Amino acid sequence: MNGILYTRYELIRALRNRRFFFFSLGFPLVLYFVIAGPQSSDHNFAGSGISAALFYMAGLVSFGTMSSMISTGARIAGERQAGWTRQLRITPLSTRAYFRAKVMTAYAMAGLTIASLYVAGAILGVSLALGNWLEMTGLILLGLLPFAALGIALGHLLTVDSIGPAMGGLTALLALVGGTWFPVTHGFLHDVGQCLPSYWLAQAGHIGTGGAVWGLTGWLVMAAWTVGLSALAGYAYWRDTGRV
């Protein structure tokens, strides 16, 4: 009744999907070794105060986990097209349990991405105090909240045909402006980036450089996006299903 089995099989379904392993796990891992590998001896990458290995680990974690979270949207769009969402609506599954299953599945997938990139980071020489690992992980998990909501919103707004390009384009853009591929420290991109959740997600890797990682701006931006995108997700679900 409370949707535990439903959540479990949602997760199993996600794990059986090969696209996930390619785009959210394999792709960031390969990119990490290709980009950060040759520069792994750079301990103050482009003046960022952190090593290249850590910079790219954090950047690719943000890229991979964003993909994981937003890919919820692809699963939802597929379920809508199959008529499964309507089928669920004539079962006692509550809206809350439905959302919970989607968010937990997305987080589990993101967790796999994080773990695999941490291992890769350690291989390339990332070394942090335990407290820093934990703080970074906590910030990343919090920073994924707006993306969890975004995935649900996109899934209920877009169709199977349009969601692929939308997800790919959005993730690439957010990663670029967020500083996944190169440090964004000043100028227009920096100003825009500071207003986006992907910037602060990647910024979680700038740990152990002194001071608070996010600062007030970071927390405010994250909170605003979480609230805004959750409202959008709620609206998208309501518009799609006529249900509160």
Added chain:
Amino acid sequence: MTEGIQIEGLAKTYRAPGGPVAAVRGIDFSVGPGESVALLGPNGAGKSTTIDMLLGLTQPDAGSVTVFGNSPRHAVDAGLVGGMLQTGALIRDLTVRELILVAASLYPDPLDVDEVIALTGLGQAASQRTQKLSGGQTQRVRFAIALVANPALLVLDEPTVAMDVEGRRDFWMTMREYAARGKTVLFATHYLEEADANADRVVMMAHGKIVADGPTTEIKARIGRRTIRTTLADADRAELSRLDGVSSAERHGDSVILRCADSDRAIRALLEAYPAARDIEITGAALEDAFLELTREPDRAEVPESLGAAR
């Protein structure tokens, strides 16, 4: 739980590119607890829209639906309703058994998963992934998902589409067994034989309205009751249709078909007026005739010639 389904003044209009479409135009009917009722009508009659409103998937513009004395939403949340919607595929990356297990887990009092797999003839396919199934197997799984809920009300919207003959036979057998447990069943179909063979009562819809509601025998009795066929040269169709007991007449060359309100009076009148009539045959109307008679467009008062040719 004793009230079944009550539908009163139900109406729904959809916005469409070509202007608003009145899918359901004010209908009233009820389904008693434990009753099996067929919602019969051609495509576009408003059956699916009615079912969507009954299940709480669509909000009516006017009128009301109650299911076991409450709103559809309430009945669905209480796990009293199981349904097989008209369109629908299955979600991928699960086996048939896993998917039915998930469906069962959502309901308070489900049937045993393996029992349902056996009932729906899915034993062979139970460990297959849902995306590898044939159309007929997919329909069986969709039926299993509705059935495993062990619902007090089972709603099936054109359930046998995409099933082969054997699949249909098995399907209706299982459905009748389930209905025999005292469950309420409402199914939509445009196959007359299905309604005739599997429902206690038929509610016929056309153009968003109910055109007949009663036992199949009553509907047969109401329309086109008997047909007389005979070979008769040089008879005037208009004269034939004015014979006592005849409601309409058709002529195809020398063969004449008379639809009769009262075939006893009609045959006497026919032989009196046309003693030369031969090869006389009197048959009871098939439900098909009743269906065509009841659901044809209101503005086409004349029975079209093609009706006879279609037989």
